[in-house]
Amino acid sequence: MNQTGYVGRFAPSPSGPLHMGSLVTALGSFLQAKVNNGKWLLRIDDIDPPRIQAGAIENIQSCLTAHGLIWDGDVFFQSQNAEHYERIISQLNSQKLLYPCECTRGKIKALGEFYKGTCREKTQVKSPYSLRLKNQFEISQIEDRRLGTLQVNSQATQEDFIVRRKDGLYAYHLASVADDIQMGITEIVRGEDLITATACQWALFKTLGRTPPECLHLPLVTFADGRKFSKQNHAPGLDLSKPVKNLTDALAYLNLTVPNSFQSNHQIDEVLSWAIHAWADSPSNIL
Ligand code: GLU
Numbered sequence: 001m002n003q004t005g006y007v008g009r010f011a012p013s014p015s016g017p018l019h020m021g022s023l024v025t026a027l028g029s030f031l032q033a034k035v036n037n038g039k040w041l042l043r044i045d046d047i048d049p050p051r052i053q054a055g056a057i058e059n060i061q062s063c064l065t066a067h068g069l070i071w072d073g074d075v076f077f078q079s080q081n082a083e084h085y086e087r088i089i090s091q092l093n094s095q096k097l098l099y100p101c102e103c104t105r106g107k108i109k110a111l112g113e114f115y116k117g118t119c120r121e122k123t124q125v126k127s128p129y130s131l132r133l134k135n136q137f138e139i140s141q142i143e144d145r146r147l148g149t150l151q152v153n154s155q156a157t158q159e160d161f162i163v164r165r166k167d168g169l170y171a172y173h174l175a176s177v178a179d180d181i182q183m184g185i186t187e188i189v190r191g192e193d194l195i196t197a198t199a200c201q202w203a204l205f206k207t208l209g210r211t212p213p214e215c216l217h218l219p220l221v222t223f224a225d226g227r228k229f230s231k232q233n234h235a236p237g238l239d240l241s242k243p244v245k246n247l248t249d250a251l252a253y254l255n256l257t258v259p260n261s262f263q264s265n266h267q268i269d270e271v272l273s274w275a276i277h278a279w280a281d282s283p284s285n286i287l
Helices: 020-035 056-066 082-094 105-111 172-182 192-207 243-253 265-281
Strands: 007-010 039-044 098-101 130-133 141-144 148-151 162-164 187-191 214-218
Touching: 007 020, 007 187, 020 039, 020 187, 020 214, 020 243, 020 265, 039 056, 082 098, 082 162, 082 172, 130 192, 141 192, 141 214, 162 172, 172 192, 187 192, 192 214, 243 265
Parallel strands: 007 039, 187 214
Antiparallel strands: 098 130, 130 162, 141 148
């Protein structure tokens, strides 16, 4: 039942198995959708074929299912949405909001931390080029449901970011915003590591004449030395034989302490329905 019109999503990249950090994001976005009587969609961000790991798409789905995190409707695949991305690129192009850029990473770095619009006025390109957005917006703050008003690095958000890469692949900001619009997402729940990305994406929503959705950034899971859990940092995959323990640990990162009475792995549904109530009611709720 979707009484409220709330639509949330979990959008993992299939670059490796899910780890505790991904479970926290999956669970937080799931709980937020459930508490709002909304839909929870699953999108596979398989836009970057070289980064896709064999078996990861299946692993993500079986891992979510093993934890009782069942998405609504069909799974969305970015790899199947190229026509939609191309339509948005054409729209931006016809508004004269895109330009080709030949700069290498090295050149951009040598000129400073952020891209300074070097190719904006160039009329001809020779080498392979990326397409950049003439960014009209400088987002200096965003409203986060958990963290309140967040100041963001406006130099980063006013950058003319890439929408299509030199290798022809669509860039993350473009694909994510295009999909979030198409999927009717009303709130984006993702990790705190993506706060700057959210602000850049707000600029793209506005460029496309859309009001950005709400957002909620969740705490990150880190190693003892402070490095965030990620596939690149070789965060360990989840032990699927211990779903209740995994859910209990993930809920602890979300500030919810599961009562000791839930110990059996058969109690996944009980843990989740306890968590939905706790997320909605508890004074220790992170929201
Ligand atoms: N697929 C990306 C990730 O797993 C982005 C998720 C998002 O846009 O929220 O980090």
